[in-house]
Amino acid sequence: MLKSGDVVVADFADVKPQAEGMETFFLVLDTEGTKVLATPITSKASAKLSLRIAATITKDDVQPIDIGCEGFVQLDRIISLNQNTCRRAGSLKNDKLDKILRLFTRYAASIYFNNFHKPRERKNIPAAGKLIDEDDLFNAIDASLDMWLTAGRFAQAFESKFSEKIGAKHCALVNSGSSANLLALSALTSRKLGEKRLKPGDEVITVAAAFPTTITPIVQNNLVPVFVDIELGTYNFNPELLEKAVSKKTRAIFIAHTLGNPFDVEKAKGVAAAHNLWFVEDNCDALGSEYNGKYTGTFGDLATFSFYPAHHITMGEGGAVITADPRLYDIVSSMRDWGRDCWCPPGRDNTCGKRFEWKLGSLPEGYDHKYIYSHLGYNLKVTDFQAAIGLSQLAKLDKFVKKRQDNFRLLYSGFKRMGLDEYFILPRWLPKSDPAWFGFSLTVNERAQFHRKELIEFLEKKGIGTRLLFAGNILRQPAFTDTALRFRVIGELENTDRVCRDNFWIGVWPGISNKDIEYILEVFESFLNGQKTVRGRTA
Numbered sequence: 001m002l003k004s005g006d007v008v009v010a011d012f013a014d015v016k017p018q019a020e021g022m023e024t025f026f027l028v029l030d031t032e033g034t035k036v037l038a039t040p041i042t043s044k045a046s047a048k049l050s051l052r053i054a055a056t057i058t059k060d061d062v063q064p065i066d067i068g069c070e071g072f073v074q075l076d077r078i079i080s081l082n083q084n085t086c087r088r089a090g091s092l093k094n095d096k097l098d099k100i101l102r103l104f105t106r107y108a109a110s111i112y113f114n115n116f117h118k119p120r121e122r123k124n125i126p127a128a129g130k131l132i133d134e135d136d137l138f139n140a141i142d143a144s145l146d147m148w149l150t151a152g153r154f155a156q157a158f159e160s161k162f163s164e165k166i167g168a169k170h171c172a173l174v175n176s177g178s179s180a181n182l183l184a185l186s187a188l189t190s191r192k193l194g195e196k197r198l199k200p201g202d203e204v205i206t207v208a209a210a211f212p213t214t215i216t217p218i219v220q221n222n223l224v225p226v227f228v229d230i231e232l233g234t235y236n237f238n239p240e241l242l243e244k245a246v247s248k249k250t251r252a253i254f255i256a257h258t259l260g261n262p263f264d265v266e267k268a269k270g271v272a273a274a275h276n277l278w279f280v281e282d283n284c285d286a287l288g289s290e291y292n293g294k295y296t297g298t299f300g301d302l303a304t305f306s307f308y309p310a311h312h313i314t315m316g317e318g319g320a321v322i323t324a325d326p327r328l329y330d331i332v333s334s335m336r337d338w339g340r341d342c343w344c345p346p347g348r349d350n351t352c353g354k355r356f357e358w359k360l361g362s363l364p365e366g367y368d369h370k371y372i373y374s375h376l377g378y379n380l381k382v383t384d385f386q387a388a389i390g391l392s393q394l395a396k397l398d399k400f401v402k403k404r405q406d407n408f409r410l411l412y413s414g415f416k417r418m419g420l421d422e423y424f425i426l427p428r429w430l431p432k433s434d435p436a437w438f439g440f441s442l443t444v445n446e447r448a449q450f451h452r453k454e455l456i457e458f459l460e461k462k463g464i465g466t467r468l469l470f471a472g473n474i475l476r477q478p479a480f481t482d483t484a485l486r487f488r489v490i491g492e493l494e495n496t497d498r499v500c501r502d503n504f505w506i507g508v509w510p511g512i513s514n515k516d517i518e519y520i521l522e523v524f525e526s527f528l529n530g531q532k533t534v535r536g537r538t539a
């Protein structure tokens with residue numbers, strides 16, 4: 001009986017030897033009863049250019065026979081043979097068969113992708129979206145063929161490639177940006193940090209014009225958020241207010257680079273250093289942004305990332321925490337992985353070499369280290385499917401960032417050129433910043449005689465997606481007005497409220513083409529022309 005991986009000689013002469021002195025070999029891919037699914041091993045010379053998916057087989061891959069010369073397996077030439085017409089000549093090494101069968105699924109996936117996932121003409125222009133290609137699908141399939149299911153080789157590869165790209169010493173991959181934020185803040189409460197740990201009632205400086213899960217981990221850890229106002233245009237904290245927010249109870253600064261636009265990193269670092277505060281960057285919207293020539297996310301004690309589809313790269317759901325501090329990395333990893341003390345990767349035991357020799361807590365001597373918990377933890381790991389998609393997306397990060405920046409520039413110059421900026425506060429960025437923009441943010445200004453609602457309804461009707469600046473002013477959200485939360489506000493959150501009322505953003509993500517941008521500008525112009533006419537008539 002033949003089996004997968006067997007190399008056979010077929011007795012029927014449909015397929016002629018491909019090279020002088022080479023017999024016609026077939027590689028068996030599968031068997032079912034007397035039927036054999038096989039593909040010819042051809043000589044390289046005969047390989048046609050039309051081949052979409054092919055693998056080379058060298059002499060060393062096949063045992064015990066010599067296939068004559070280097071062979072070539074074409075996965076688009078699979079045929080069905082009868083067992084009785086085949087003579088077994090040898091078999092392919094298992095790891096080579098594994099590679100070839102993975103290529104086979106890749107071939108099928110490629111056909112599927114071209115039919116169902118190829119970018120098509122869009123009717124609308126969403127504010128955010130994912131850009132996926134065949135490689136992302138292949139990687140997801142590759143990970144599923146492993147059937148490892150939890151975090152495995154792809155997660156490890158992502159952590160190390162991501163660290164290398166960003167310039168981080170340590171990276172803990174997690175299942176979302178929100179989980180990354182929760183872990184970053186929770187890690188700072190670890191008793192392993194001694195006196196520097198955050199304790200209930202300690203204050204954390206942040207802004208209220210934020211994504212909710214930048215704020216909620218502060219509250220969930222029984223800490224007190226202290227809100228400073230933002231600046232219009234950058235939508236980041238007002239640097240002058242940061243120092244004013246520090247009290248005797250302040251222990252940390254935890255703020256996002258809003259819409260990919262780096263905040264004043266020097267100010268934040270300076271205040272943190274002067275008052276011995278932890279500094280955490282929520283970099284979820286700013287992957288690829290630079291401040292002073294360095295990636296944002298590399299300035300804080302900890303930084304967080306999101307790989308949700310709207311973000312610079314995606315793995316569906318995913319996030320990461322990075323740090324240069326090995327102690328913080330250990331705490332983050334422990335809290336991500338149930339709070340355990342053990343650091344073995346999934347599926348491995350005894351990497352510490354003394355699994356049954358620990359004495360911690362009041363547990364019996366030698367209690368299995370795998371089941372010792374030094375933190376109140378969570379399970380926030382990713383699966384390898386997610387990490388695999390992240391890996392192929394990461395390879396495209398620079399391209400994605402460039403397109404975001406190009407789109408931003410086209411919109412910005414278009415608004416200026418067409419005089420559309422008369423009615424808006426345009427985005428502003430710091431001289432030392434090179435933002436990998438998340439969106440193009442606009443605040444309707446005092447000169448405009450229309451309300452934001454009218455404009456965004458008009459844009460949405462014309463197929464242009466709009467988004468608000470997340471929670472606007474988080475203190476006005478029902479989750480915050482309905483509960484007796486403890487927080488402190490520095491002065492009036494005047495600009496935060498202004499954003500809540502008058503701000504929105506449109507997309508710059510890499511799926512938006514130059515033609516889309518022209519259309520966006522035209523639609524803005526037609527809305528504003530309408531406004532001018534109305535005003536002309538009523539004036």
Ligand SMILES: Cc1ncc(COP(=O)(O)O)c(C=O)c1O
Nearest residue numbers: 176177178211256284306307308
């Ligand atoms: C600034 C910021 N932080 C955190 C998050 C949460 O990320 P995720 O959606 O992956 O949980 C987001 C989400 O978009 C965000 O914009």
